[in-house]
Amino acid sequence: MSNFKLQDCHKKQIKDICDSFNNEPGELINVLHKTQGVFGYLPEDVQREVAQNLNIPVAKVYGVVTFYSFFTMKPKGEHAISLCLGTACYVRGAELVLDEFKKQLGIEVGQVTPDGKFSLDCLRCVGACGLAPVVLIGDKVYGRLDPSKVKEILANY
Amino acid sequence: MELIKLTIDNTPVEVEKGTTIYQAAKKIGIKIPALCYMNLEHLGIENRPGGCRICVVEVAGRRNLAPSCSTSVMEGMVVKTNTPKVLNARKTVMELILSDHPKDCLICPSNGKCELQSLAATLGVREIHSVENAAMSTYRKDASPSLKRDMDKCIMCRRCETMCNEVQTVGALSAVNRGFMAVVAPAFEQDLVKSPCTFCGQCVAVCPTGALTEVDDTNKIIRALADPSKTVVVQTAPAVRAALGEEFGLEPGTRVTGKMAAALRRLGFAKVFDTDFAADLTIMEEGTELLDRISKFLKGDKSVKLPILTSCCPAWVNFFETNYPDMLDVPSSAKSPQQMFGAIAKTYFAGKMNVKREDLVVVSVMPCLAKKFECQRDEFKVNGNPDVDYSISTRELAHLIKMANIDFASLPEEDFDQPLGESTGAAVIFGTTGGVIEAAVRTAYEIFTGNKLNKIDFKELRGLEGIRTASIDFNGTMINIGIAHQLGNARKLLDGVRSGMYNFHAIEIMACPGGCVGGAGQPYHHGDSSIIEARHKALYKEDEEKTIRKSHENPYIIKLYEEFLGKPMSETAHHLLHTHYFDKHKV
Numbered sequence: 001m002s003n004f005k006l007q008d009c010h011k012k013q014i015k016d017i018c019d020s021f022n023n024e025p026g027e028l029i030n031v032l033h034k035t036q037g038v039f040g041y042l043p044e045d046v047q048r049e050v051a052q053n054l055n056i057p058v059a060k061v062y063g064v065v066t067f068y069s070f071f072t073m074k075p076k077g078e079h080a081i082s083l084c085l086g087t088a089c090y091v092r093g094a095e096l097v098l099d100e101f102k103k104q105l106g107i108e109v110g111q112v113t114p115d116g117k118f119s120l121d122c123l124r125c126v127g128a129c130g131l132a133p134v135v136l137i138g139d140k141v142y143g144r145l146d147p148s149k150v151k152e153i154l155a156n157y
Numbered sequence: 158m159e160l161i162k163l164t165i166d167n168t169p170v171e172v173e174k175g176t177t178i179y180q181a182a183k184k185i186g187i188k189i190p191a192l193c194y195m196n197l198e199h200l201g202i203e204n205r206p207g208g209c210r211i212c213v214v215e216v217a218g219r220r221n222l223a224p225s226c227s228t229s230v231m232e233g234m235v236v237k238t239n240t241p242k243v244l245n246a247r248k249t250v251m252e253l254i255l256s257d258h259p260k261d262c263l264i265c266p267s268n269g270k271c272e273l274q275s276l277a278a279t280l281g282v283r284e285i286h287s288v289e290n291a292a293m294s295t296y297r298k299d300a301s302p303s304l305k306r307d308m309d310k311c312i313m314c315r316r317c318e319t320m321c322n323e324v325q326t327v328g329a330l331s332a333v334n335r336g337f338m339a340v341v342a343p344a345f346e347q348d349l350v351k352s353p354c355t356f357c358g359q360c361v362a363v364c365p366t367g368a369l370t371e372v373d374d375t376n377k378i379i380r381a382l383a384d385p386s387k388t389v390v391v392q393t394a395p396a397v398r399a400a401l402g403e404e405f406g407l408e409p410g411t412r413v414t415g416k417m418a419a420a421l422r423r424l425g426f427a428k429v430f431d432t433d434f435a436a437d438l439t440i441m442e443e444g445t446e447l448l449d450r451i452s453k454f455l456k457g458d459k460s461v462k463l464p465i466l467t468s469c470c471p472a473w474v475n476f477f478e479t480n481y482p483d484m485l486d487v488p489s490s491a492k493s494p495q496q497m498f499g500a501i502a503k504t505y506f507a508g509k510m511n512v513k514r515e516d517l518v519v520v521s522v523m524p525c526l527a528k529k530f531e532c533q534r535d536e537f538k539v540n541g542n543p544d545v546d547y548s549i550s551t552r553e554l555a556h557l558i559k560m561a562n563i564d565f566a567s568l569p570e571e572d573f574d575q576p577l578g579e580s581t582g583a584a585v586i587f588g589t590t591g592g593v594i595e596a597a598v599r600t601a602y603e604i605f606t607g608n609k610l611n612k613i614d615f616k617e618l619r620g621l622e623g624i625r626t627a628s629i630d631f632n633g634t635m636i637n638i639g640i641a642h643q644l645g646n647a648r649k650l651l652d653g654v655r656s657g658m659y660n661f662h663a664i665e666i667m668a669c670p671g672g673c674v675g676g677a678g679q680p681y682h683h684g685d686s687s688i689i690e691a692r693h694k695a696l697y698k699e700d701e702e703k704t705i706r707k708s709h710e711n712p713y714i715i716k717l718y719e720e721f722l723g724k725p726m727s728e729t730a731h732h733l734l735h736t737h738y739f740d741k742h743k744v
Contacts, residue, residue, distance in 0.1 A: 044345055051744045057328025058744045059344040059352065066333045 086125030358526030358677025396588030410691030415570025433580030499544030524676030550678025
């Protein structure tokens, strides 16, 4: 799946996160959230390590990782682009904005640019329908978009 | 205890508070159909995700239909289980399930045994209103030496997940992905052999469709039997005789030992032997090992490992190799009866018959799917030739008998062949939880004390509770015994031993509910645990009727030691009848 090699320092980081939740199996989602925050994604070995620390089957961890679209087993770009395709954004032309992002970056949804700078994903509603159509780049929100603004926005990164 | 009054289909019923509509209906003889719901009452196993929506009923005053398996009764409730609204909803739900299910029932391994198939028939589904050219979800097929996964046929009832995680605590399977791609799979959707799967097969035992099935070895048996250069012999495990009849319409618990021997002879096996013979042999070796460890322990030898754990159950062996690699020197080193039989057949018996090892084919009929995995383990092979060539399930044997045009009902009762067909009552009860340890106690007691047993039955070791404990008085020395069936209970018992909560001399563990009688290779129980109980009772009945009921009194076992093995735990016995375990730690 990936070339990720789990080092001792990574094991320590995962252990610290699990410890901070008292190694409670019920805290799995929170643990994964924090862990993804550290590694950027959740490769197989990281999931195994989480499973060991929480003393639960890795199948269970994988089940949760694959259930929630927030979790990813593929590395994201340095700047993760999330484009809203919720109803409000969609009717206000989000699809055209998406096409422009694909064109500018030369990648499809779910992919990362060859230089690792950007990744492109879609989501359903960020709760900012008044700003539709909306795009998130990292933690920054861009609203009232149209295709003509895409190139300019990307140039900021 | 508060009682609740309600009516179901115009019949008044009174049940305890907290009861579900489904259970209340069952009490008055109304069997609401269900797919995901499964309740093995005697064993405390319940699967109730409320996911399939087949069991919906109409409740007066409620806007929508209620899933009866997960809706508790309320005072004065008026429930209807068969109105047009209910029947239509059920049919629609079934149609939706079938719209993403392969329609190749005629060539499915579960054809005729499938709960989905029979329910579709009951509900009278005649067409599936699906979108034209609609996509079907498809998954990679996966085959291990024991189990096959064809997840295109999975309906996400999640019974297998309950068995694997809650009952067995193996944790090989989990629901993964979502929506159309949702399926039950091992972590990273890798092969089962790479997961912590023990091949206990309890997922197969409860699967309502053909998604999880056993690897079918019947054709290999047919080919071997037709090969004139081969001498093909068969051994049958104790639990098979208490269940095989079910495949031919007999009541659960009917013992068919004689008819089974007759059927095997007609199938063309050169010798029809009994795994029970090897069970007696197991007691000689395991019992001696137990006494050896206990006597050393009583003399103050600190290096002795106690408790001794039984090692007959291959899924249990896989379980401790995966989960307790730090305790590999605790289980008995005695091989399982299946493997002891193979080792003796391919040496002692082959020698007597003057047959070369390669020309002797040993087939085992087992209530178990993990036995298929066990017989192909490398340590049970000599120069690549396995001690047991093929292991088939009770279901596969029934299939072979049907394929060979044998009318099972009209068969005469026949005996096993000698010398590997003679067995005692102690061996017969190996097939149920508590049986192995009772058999061991019968022999160990007499050897340890030098006295004859007045009472052969040890009722304190019997029962179907998941964890049982007992102390047996060995003439002043109290021997503490623990018994567990289902791997989740085994884990509890073992964790208790590790933490020092328990102080046992010996522990018997069986992976399946009820022991081998509830094995994954047995005829499907379809959620009716009274079937397992009936088989359990049948084995004790068979034991009662035997003239010889202690393993060390089996005349052919005595002869085997005189002619070939020397004495229990001798060098030859060690070489042929004992094994060692490996660290297979996985998460």
